[in-house]
Amino acid sequence: MANKAGPQRPNGTAQAKICQFKLVLLGESAVGKSSLVLRFVKGQFHEYQESTIGAAFLTQTVCLDDTTVKFEIWDTAGQERYHSLAPMYYRGAQAAIVVYDVTNQDTFGRAKTWVKELQRQASPNIVIALAGNKADLANKRCVEYEEAQAYAEENGLLFMETSAKTGTNVNEIFLAIAKKLPKSETIGGSGSGQGRRLVESDTTAKTSTSCCK
């Protein structure tokens, strides 16, 4: 990984920028917050992950086109007794991932209250992502993808179903956040991480119809 900055320098017309963002993970206990981060930061997964005490701190960098995004991740404990600590961590955060467990309807309800708390008390520009974890346990699913997707859309959240165990969508959700975060000069373009894909699919749809004609 020593050459991670290597390819960036020649191809980037501008100098490689480094942006640092504070990201906080919130959610009911045992939904897989720590596993999600550990998968993203170290690529590891422990079947028996110990319960987090207080809040853990991890960092990971992501190279995105010509910018390096450094995430400072605060992985908060989900247990009730640590809830008083949470505001200290989401207060200055630029991004938050609210995690729920797709096999547990209650955790989805708790995620909604976290989102509400963030909308009211965190920084107004905070980028919030909703992650439905444990998506690999398809046969035990209780929260439907469409339901969560609709909720996320209504509240302007990024949404993905993830699996820390298989690694599905783990890096993707962090990357989607990285894209959506304002990087000082490319404010206009950065907010359209999802919109751009939509436009693409629009054009492909159009070409396909013209093809059929």
Added chain:
Amino acid sequence: MADADDPPVLEGFICPICKSDLGDATKLLSHFEDVHSEEQDFIKSFKDLYDKAKKKILKQDTPSSTGINNVRQTSAASFDYSHEPQEIGTTRSRKKKFDAIRDERMQRLAVPTNQLIIRLGKLLENMPTDPLKRKVHEQNIVAWLDGETVDRCPNCAGSFYLARRKHHCRTCGSIMCNDCSHFMSLNTARKILDRPVEEIPQGNTEKNLRLCVHCISLLEVREEKRESRSAKPILSQFYQRLSEHKQQAHDLRLQYLKMYNSLTNGESIYSLDEAQVVKLKLLKLAENIDALSSKIAVLGKGTENPPQGQALRLQNMVRAASAVYLKTHLLNLPGLPTEEQFAEAQNKRREAINARIHEEKKRKSRLSNQINNVKSGPSLPKQSSDPTVSLGQGWVPEKTKVNEYDDPLIEQINIIRSYIKEAKAAHKYDEVASLEENLQELKKEFWKKQTEQELAKSGESSEAASLSSYDEVRQSDSSH
């Protein structure tokens, strides 16, 4: 008078050459001209030095001395002080003299006033309700002047007779007529002594103390001074209230705009009613600000000495600034959408969301058709990642065993400390900085909680607990 070898300090009109005191300026000059004319060459060397001083004096001197100045000009000799910086010669402290004069003046007011206060305090203590006993009590504290020796009121010089009776001042014991003495209510006296004011029972008239005009004026002056020391001008009181209102309005306005944006986007975080309440509050605040600023603008106008110059300007500026603030911040608030508009916006949003979900599904099915993804197994909506994206090597602190505490804050403080140690060892200085920042925040939170607890002081046991936890923090602090 004095000789050259006499004591070093000489004062007066002294000839610079023979050091004899000539008594006044005219004599000294003529003496100098007559006796020391041949030594003038030597003196000339001083000429430049004194030139400036001379010019000044020429301008300022009274007409009677202009003649002398003319002579001085020709003689080129002058002993007046110059305005050039001088070295400090012999000095003497005048503070003692100043203190003496000041003390004398202060005592003229302060001593009698203090005496009055002390006597007033004694009078109020254990004052009997029975009039006769009360009189004895009063006379015990302040000796009353014998009525026989006084036949005229010392203040108005009116002689006493049946209609102008003698009255004793309760604090100095002297005799005055009714017109030259005033009643002071006991509660006023208590206020002067900073004692709690007592409720007057229903039906009873308030009790008074008779004081002579001198005593009462001394006490009143003291009260005035005391009040003026702590009192703020009305203008600043008004302005303070105005600023408070503005601050409230500022906060509410931000909240309202947030609500407005959310509502017009059809989001369901806030309700229309909530926003309406906030808007009404804002309008009420705007009204208050307007009323206060117009009060400030007309403050003192129409009285004997209306505000002038800077004061008037200040008042007008406050008014103008408030008007601008109202216009730019509070009166141009966007109107809330009506129920129908809000419903429409919500519908639009819902449609857009549905359309997007539809689009996503389409894309998903297309993707699953195109890519035969064996690994991810179930139909998880996997989002394809950009090829230009690469992950770095993340940093994870080792799991260190941290002792458990009752207080999650202390626990967290210790966790962060161990992280900082690790990050330092790994030369991750960005991480150290962020962690240190968080540690500061945690500590601040901890002390805040501690002081709150202290204030609540729920009992000895909790205090002991907080003390021991305080020791923990300090210990780990020093070890850190």
